[in-house]
Amino acid sequence: MKKTVLFTLAAMLLCGTMGAQEENVRPERKKVGVVLSGGGAKGMAHIGVLKVLERAGIPVDVVTGTSMGSIVGGLYAIGYNANSLDSIVREQDWSYVISDREDLRNQSLSDREKQYTYAITTGIAIGKKDTSGGGLIRGKNLAELFNKLCIGYTDSLDFSRDLPIPFSCVATNIIDNSEVDFHSGRLAQAMRASMSIPGAFAPVRLDDMVLVDGGLRNNFPVDIAREMGAEIIIGVTVQGDAKDADDIGGGTMSILSQIIDVNCKNKYEENIAMTDLHIRVDTRGYNAASFTPAALDTLIRRGEEEGMLHWDEIKAIKRMIGVDDSFRPTMLHPLRPKAMTEQNRVTGYTFENMTAQDERFLKQKFHLTKREYIDASMEQEITTSMRVDLFYQTAECRLIPDGDGVRVVLSAGERKAMQFHAGFRFDTEEYAAVQLGLDIPLRTALPTNTEITVRLGKRIMAKGEITVHPRSFTRPKLSYLFRRNDIDVYVGGDRDYNIQYNQMQAEFTPFNFNVKNFNFQLGVRWDFIHYRNKLESETSQKISLKNKHFYSYRARLNYNSEDDWNFPTHGARFKAEYAYLTDNFAKMNGKAGISDVSAHWRKSFTLGSRFTIQPMLYGRLLLGPAVPQFYGNAIGGEWFDHYIDQQMPFAGVGNVEYVDKQFVAAQLQFQQRIGSNHYILVRGAGGQQASKLKEIFDHKTLIGGQLAYYFNTMFGPMGASVGYSNRTKKAYFYLNLGFEF
Secondary structure (H helix, E strand, C coil), rough: CHHHHHHHHHHHCCCCCCCCCCCCCCCCCCCEEEEEEECHHHHHHHHHHHHHHHHHCCCCEEEEECCHHHHHHHHHCCCCCCCHHHHHHHHHCCHHHHHCCCCCCCCCHHHHHCCCCCEEEEECCCCCCCCCCCCCCCCHHHHHHHHHHHHCCCEECCCCCCCCEEEEEEEEEEECEEEEEEECCCHHHHHHHHHHCCCCCCCCEECCEEEEEECCCCCCCHHHHHHHCEEEEEEEECCCCCCCCCCCCCHHHHHHHHHHHHHCEEEEEEHCCCEEEEEECCCCCCCCCCHHHHHHHHHHHHHHHHHCCCCHHEEEEEHHHHCCCCCCCCCCCCCCCCCCCCCEEEEEEECCCCCCHHHHHHHCCCCCCCCEECCCCHHHHHHHHHHHCCCCCCCEEEEEECEEEEEEEEEEECEECCEEEEEEEEECCCEEEEEEEEEEEECCCCCCCEEEEEEEEECCEEEEEEECCCCCHHHHEEEEEEEEEEEEEEEEEEEEEEEEEEEEEECCCCCCCEECCEEEEEEHHHHHHHHEEEEEECCCCCCCCCCCCEEEEEEEEEECCCCCCCCCCCCCEEEEEEEEECCCEEEEEEEEEEEEEEEEEEEEEEEECCCCEEEEEEEEEEECCCCCHHCCECCCCCCCCCCCCCEEECCCCCEEEEECCCCEEEEEEEEEEEEEEEEEEEEEEEEEECCCHHHHHHHHHHHEEEEEEEEEECCEEEEEEEEEECCCCCEEEEEEECCCC
């Protein structure tokens, strides 16, 4: 599914540096133009051809391109050589770049968790025309990447005069279906417009034009290079041979690919005829969505191999130019533009399209008035905060050269009226479940967010939460939750009884501190448990269930530096909570309250590039008089707190089983990645339980094991597991499709 979606989005990239040469082109030689076609991921082959041209010492005086060719060509024109482009391409997470997901590594843990809960997240503007849409993807991550790579060239420029190599790219104005050739403007915006895939990426609106992918009008712009004065043209294309009826299969992707190829033929033959050296790279076996590391490596290598096959022709072209074999062009920036340094000195800030209140928020949150330097990481963090904290649909941070430093321009787009989330899952315990969420910003003196969450399935939940985002790192919040639960409770692997109850919960958390990977909360909570029904077998445990109110004081600490929520390869996760449980704010049943201490810790160690070892320690201790059944320790399943709040996973136990008041466990997991997104997991666990803490190691050790396979998709992990434990004495099978919630 993921591959199909990526193809639909990127395949429509429509059919598709050697740094600057001498400051003044020598009059005795001819001017050389390099033209790069569109082609989506296949356009990465351009980089391999550029490596060969550099090796041969070909001077480049003009660069033109369309779609992916405009991206490679535009970066080449500002000083990235072929090796730099190779490194940049391999460093990117392309599934992120061609999506609208936020980079939440520096945001709160709750914001990060949403990204691994919901398959769909989109902003909604109500009561006003949203001009930033028009496609499945707004392309904000692409725009952010282009701005970061074009540091030093983000202001409005003349592409022929202000860039190390004169450059132009092509877009299509869908208002009148005309070709728009960019010779000036903002470079990042021009490249973004050139690859705005109709229906997939939102178009770029510029003045009275609505711009989409230039491949619709001119996918191989040799004519533009000629107009810019190029006398010798070296052109690179990545399109395959024309297809006939027998070549087109019945699949959607095959038909879509043919539609793309046919619509990119405008001017194509005429431009081929004007090319002095045409290098067509063989990209068979790959499509416009082939952004996997292995595919990119092969495409770049094929480009280099195809270039070497034309080595004699390239050397002949060099003689036609009027330079000898020993000639090597001067590289102004052999690795990257001069402005792409780790730190840039800030000369000032400019805020565009945002309120004075939002300006104050950003200044205080990031200490902008005191910040003397800025780097690409901080630039991205500020941009993400503008989207997440201030709810702007689009936002960008540009660094404009200003004397011996840069001026930071923070530009906001339209504001979201709300953010909509949707998650879907299926498993063999609950079958189907849906969770929907709305984040609604309130127009208050301090940024305030209201969240409404609804879960539909065997377990029904509705939750409302108000969080204040002051300019410091604390986020006070107030929440109310209603849960209608339906839980099967097992004993020794056999279902003992089914319990149905309603839970109402209100919590006030005045202290909610967030610092990157760290969150600490202090608050008070009220719970009311109303038991609706208990279905039991003849041998069921006799448990007294009474409706009751509980009041608790809580302190939580949460730390997570893992690089992935579901399949981490490095980093650690630690979560601990202390709660003091009462029924009258002071005592429980006239006696001292119950102390609830729980914690779990996990660390990932990677051996090689694919194999990860993950030890984990966890447990929960209940100290005090008789513990209400509702708060008892429960183990089983795949995740913490999945069916009930106090649930702890245990390898080999597939369903909820209650254990004694004191429970501690250790787990060791081996994670093997196969290919890009396939995972084999092997888990082993051991646990101890007792009614008294001093007797924790006096009882039989619980032992369990589990084997699982998962395929990591954009909709969540999809796979199955089998397990066995000495508590259940039977094997179990569990199927999961989708994110956990």
